[in-house]
Amino acid sequence: MTLHTFSLLFYVLAVLCLSVSAANLAWNGHTTPGSDTPSPFRPYYVPPGAKGYDSDSPFVHYSDGWREMHSQAYVGNSLRQTDRAGDYATLSFYGSGIEVFGNCDPYHGIFDVWIDGSLVQKVDAWCNKEYKQQRKYWNFDLQDKKHTVKLVNNPGSTRRRATLDAIVVTRYSDRTRTHSATSAHRSPSPLLLAEAGPTEEWILNQTGTTGVHAMQLAVISPTHALIVDKVEHNPLTINGHPAWAALYNLKTHAVTALSMRSNSFCAGGTFLRNGSMIIVGGNPVVENKTAPSDFGDVDGLQAIRFFHPCDSQSASGCNVYENHARIRMASPRWYTTVVRLSDGSAMMIGGSKKGGWINNATVNNPTVEYFPPKDIKGSNGMPIPLAFLRDTLNSNLFPIAFVLPNGNVFMAANNDTMIYNWKDNSEQRLPSIPNGVRVTYPMAGTALLLPLSPDNEYQPEILICGGSTIDDTKPGYEISSQDAASKQCSRMLLTEAGIAKGWETEDMPDARLMPDAVLLPTGQVVVLNGAGSGTSGYGNVLNQVGASNADNPVLTPVLYTPSAPRGSRFSSAGMPTSKIPRMYHSVATLVPDGRIMIAGSNPNLDRSEKEYGTEYRVEWLSPPYMAKERPQIKDATKQLEFAQERVITVQLPPNAQDVKVVLMDLGYVTHAVHANSRMVYLPASLSADRTELTVTAPPNGMVYPPGPAWLFVVADGVPSIGHSLIIGDGKSPEVDEKALKNVLENTGPDQYEASKSGGEE
Numbered sequence: 001m002t003l004h005t006f007s008l009l010f011y012v013l014a015v016l017c018l019s020v021s022a023a024n025l026a027w028n029g030h031t032t033p034g035s036d037t038p039s040p041f042r043p044y045y046v047p048p049g050a051k052g053y054d055s056d057s058p059f060v061h062y063s064d065g066w067r068e069m070h071s072q073a074y075v076g077n078s079l080r081q082t083d084r085a086g087d088y089a090t091l092s093f094y095g096s097g098i099e100v101f102g103n104c105d106p107y108h109g110i111f112d113v114w115i116d117g118s119l120v121q122k123v124d125a126w127c128n129k130e131y132k133q134q135r136k137y138w139n140f141d142l143q144d145k146k147h148t149v150k151l152v153n154n155p156g157s158t159r160r161r162a163t164l165d166a167i168v169v170t171r172y173s174d175r176t177r178t179h180s181a182t183s184a185h186r187s188p189s190p191l192l193l194a195e196a197g198p199t200e201e202w203i204l205n206q207t208g209t210t211g212v213h214a215m216q217l218a219v220i221s222p223t224h225a226l227i228v229d230k231v232e233h234n235p236l237t238i239n240g241h242p243a244w245a246a247l248y249n250l251k252t253h254a255v256t257a258l259s260m261r262s263n264s265f266c267a268g269g270t271f272l273r274n275g276s277m278i279i280v281g282g283n284p285v286v287e288n289k290t291a292p293s294d295f296g297d298v299d300g301l302q303a304i305r306f307f308h309p310c311d312s313q314s315a316s317g318c319n320v321y322e323n324h325a326r327i328r329m330a331s332p333r334w335y336t337t338v339v340r341l342s343d344g345s346a347m348m349i350g351g352s353k354k355g356g357w358i359n360n361a362t363v364n365n366p367t368v369e370y371f372p373p374k375d376i377k378g379s380n381g382m383p384i385p386l387a388f389l390r391d392t393l394n395s396n397l398f399p400i401a402f403v404l405p406n407g408n409v410f411m412a413a414n415n416d417t418m419i420y421n422w423k424d425n426s427e428q429r430l431p432s433i434p435n436g437v438r439v440t441y442p443m444a445g446t447a448l449l450l451p452l453s454p455d456n457e458y459q460p461e462i463l464i465c466g467g468s469t470i471d472d473t474k475p476g477y478e479i480s481s482q483d484a485a486s487k488q489c490s491r492m493l494l495t496e497a498g499i500a501k502g503w504e505t506e507d508m509p510d511a512r513l514m515p516d517a518v519l520l521p522t523g524q525v526v527v528l529n530g531a532g533s534g535t536s537g538y539g540n541v542l543n544q545v546g547a548s549n550a551d552n553p554v555l556t557p558v559l560y561t562p563s564a565p566r567g568s569r570f571s572s573a574g575m576p577t578s579k580i581p582r583m584y585h586s587v588a589t590l591v592p593d594g595r596i597m598i599a600g601s602n603p604n605l606d607r608s609e610k611e612y613g614t615e616y617r618v619e620w621l622s623p624p625y626m627a628k629e630r631p632q633i634k635d636a637t638k639q640l641e642f643a644q645e646r647v648i649t650v651q652l653p654p655n656a657q658d659v660k661v662v663l664m665d666l667g668y669v670t671h672a673v674h675a676n677s678r679m680v681y682l683p684a685s686l687s688a689d690r691t692e693l694t695v696t697a698p699p700n701g702m703v704y705p706p707g708p709a710w711l712f713v714v715a716d717g718v719p720s721i722g723h724s725l726i727i728g729d730g731k732s733p734e735v736d737e738k739a740l741k742n743v744l745e746n747t748g749p750d751q752y753e754a755s756k757s758g759g760e761e
């Protein structure tokens with residue numbers, strides 16, 4: 001074979017591999033991954049790296065009363081069932097996690113789970129109708145060694161049925177190998193440790209599991225965070241199938257599954273002026289071989305899903321609502337960024353018209369649209385083209401966007417930036433990111449609008465960190481998971497003088513792709529998570545680790561102090577190093593008590609136990625202030641109108657000198673984009689007896705877009721616990737009925753699905 005045919009063959013093979021993985025990328029639960037046979041989306045699943053034992057495995061031992069049942073609906077076509085009290089089954093296994101599968105129905109009673117001779121849980125296998133292949137018990141927290149599990153049909157139960165269909169053993173130990181490679185990407189810079197002064201201790205604590213992989217994360221109440229994932233085999237189930245959304249209790253660590261109809265794979269989100277949250281866009285239904293009703297999973301590309309305000313401390317009655325016939329976007333968007341504007345409505349920016357990896361001209365959706373729909377210069381609700389989103393192909397998905405204090409929107413995509421005046425649909429192009437660093441998907445960096453202060457008339461300053469200089473016109477097979485990420489942070493003051501001066505750069509101690517930047521109430525920024533090399537996504541590049549396009553996890557957070565002199569803003573002093581890689585699809589957010597919640601990581605098509613596996617464990621990073629005497633907000637308003645003055649009652653630490661009040665939006669976090677993340681200082685004066693603070697609300701919705709916020713009192717750098725309130729009038733954003741009607745009349749729901757049945761792609 002000539003060299004030419006060989007390289008042609010290689011090319012064809014590479015293209016084949018790519019198209020296979022591209023098709024797989026959009027899997028949404030209709031069939032087992034890698035299979036064409038439609039099957040219901042059930043909880044039973046053996047993740048790569050785990051081991052499944054069928055009920056008829058010789059390693060599972062039964063007492064006398066069990067009967068073997070046969071049906072194609074059972075794992076391995078067989079199931080064991082007993083109606084006799086005291087019957088048991090045992091399995092000895094090596095591993096650190098176990099899952100037990102069987103049926104549930106109205107005849108099932110309670111069974112006891114014993115591990116290594118101790119009763120660990122009583123499981124009620126009752127459910128109101130029959131579901132098969134259900135995960136009835138799971139425990140991922142065992143020590144990695146030999147264990148024996150014994151399942152006993154509880155004699156005290158009035159309902160007597162017990163079934164065992166299969167057992168899955170998982171091995172977390174494979175996933176916590178030491179990541180020595182990371183040090184290769186560490187800067188030898190001596191600055192790092194010098195500046196911080198006496199080392200203050202940060203504590204990293206791993207507690208809780210999310211049950212649903214945390215691809216998207218947003219704090220929705222004083223007690224809960226919303227977690228949104230894609231359709232995959234999460235351990236948490238709802239209505240007989242795995243869940244892809246949940247509420248996480250920030251205090252008890254309990255998780256409550258939420259029912260969501262459409263596939264929210266790579267959606268974005270924001271709160272609106274009235275406190276309702278919208279979760280926007282996502283993934284198409286790829287195959288239509290079985291009825292969506294089997295899965296509750298419909299085309300999510302144009303979806304606008306509502307999560308209405310829900311303060312329930314038990315998460316009961318909180319749910320996600322969607323109805324594509326009445327509420328939807330005009331055009332399909334996957335990887336769209338959503339920001340809340342100065343009028344409390346939402347702007348949906350860019351995205352791709354269907355799933356895939358890097359963007360291209362065929363699938364690009366280079367437009368913005370609004371919810372509720374707006375009529376901008378005759379657009380009558382329809383999407384408005386933005387040249388910026390065409391000019392920034394290919395690495396321009398999940399654009400970085402922040403509302404500026406004059407109401408315009410800053411945007412960064414690929415290696416370019418601009419300011420968008422949405423009212424008159426005009427763009428002001430800004431200098432490119434220096435040194436060709438690409439900062440949006442799949443070369444994701446992270447960004448923040450730095451804290452706004454009345455002391456300097458709310459001058460906006462943008463910080464963008466990490467990303468990569470990989471050539472975004474290269475195909476995946478010419479990119480490697482080992483291609484180094486960027487250390488660069490770029491910062492620019494968005495005033496006339498600041499723009500004239502341009503981007504100022506500085507280096508993080510570590511190169512990072514897919515980092516998260518989290519604002520603290522102190523005005524400092526914690527940069528954490530991410531990888532030292534590769535790109536976002538999975539299944540696309542050379543040298544994948546498992547399926548991950550990225551490698552060299554960066555395990556130590558770094559603190560950035562914006563007000564410090566350039567060159568001494570970064571410090572890792574006192575920072576703990578995690579053992580858990582947080583790669584593609586990982587998230588972090590500030591939570592109201594002042595800690596940082598860290599979750600997710602899943603560079604996989606479906607749940608996997610192989611490196612880099614699907615990560616359900618949550619970590620909590622406690623800044624040193626958590627251990628200090630905290631100021632307290634004793635009483636404060638639930639609503640603050642713009643420019644209004646209000647008195648809040650506080651209890652300050654005795655010798656507190658420097659007392660500040662800040663408003664924060666904790667943002668909607670996904671894919672390193674912290675959309676709507678924001679911090680605004682409020683003018684405040686302290687009463688003579690130091691128990692009352694008179695605070696003045698932000699002047700208007702451009703400084704703080706109307707909607708939910710968290711109020712923190714910060715005394716000598718130590719914040720109180722956040723107090724939840726609504727900024728503005730709390731009313732629904734204005735609806736332009738004519739524009740809304742025009743969108744509903746002139747665009748179909750689920751257009752991507754419709755185009756497929758019309759035979760086109």
Ligand SMILES: *[C@@H]1O[C@H](CO)[C@@H](O)[C@H](O)[C@H]1NC(C)=O
Nearest residue numbers: 203204205206207251620622
């Ligand atoms: C870790 O978190 C758990 C649960 O919140 C708590 O009980 C424990 O005290 C924490 N440990 C440390 C060292 O903070």
Ligand SMILES: *[C@@H]1O[C@H](CO)[C@@H](O)[C@H](O)[C@H]1NC(C)=O
Nearest residue numbers: 288289290291292293756757
């Ligand atoms: C897709 O599924 C829906 C709902 O089951 C059905 O109405 C529709 O006809 C199907 N389309 C095709 C092309 O099979």
Ligand SMILES: *[C@@H]1O[C@H](CO)[C@@H](O)[C@H](O)[C@H]1NC(C)=O
Nearest residue numbers: 022355356357359360362363
């Ligand atoms: C554009 O991207 C889509 C989705 O990933 C892919 O199917 C298509 O082949 C790409 N087209 C080109 C010209 O690269």
Ligand SMILES: *[C@@H]1O[C@H](CO)[C@@H](O)[C@H](O)[C@H]1NC(C)=O
Nearest residue numbers: 393394415432433435436472
């Ligand atoms: C930005 O990226 C484009 C290609 O995507 C490239 O042509 C251009 O030179 C880059 N700009 C800078 C300033 O590096």
Ligand SMILES: *[C@@H]1O[C@H](CO)[C@@H](O)[C@H](O)[C@H]1NC(C)=O
Nearest residue numbers: 272274276308372732733735
């Ligand atoms: C908030 O406003 C939106 C848009 O008008 C509306 O659809 C939604 O129902 C409102 N939420 C509440 C809780 O009123």
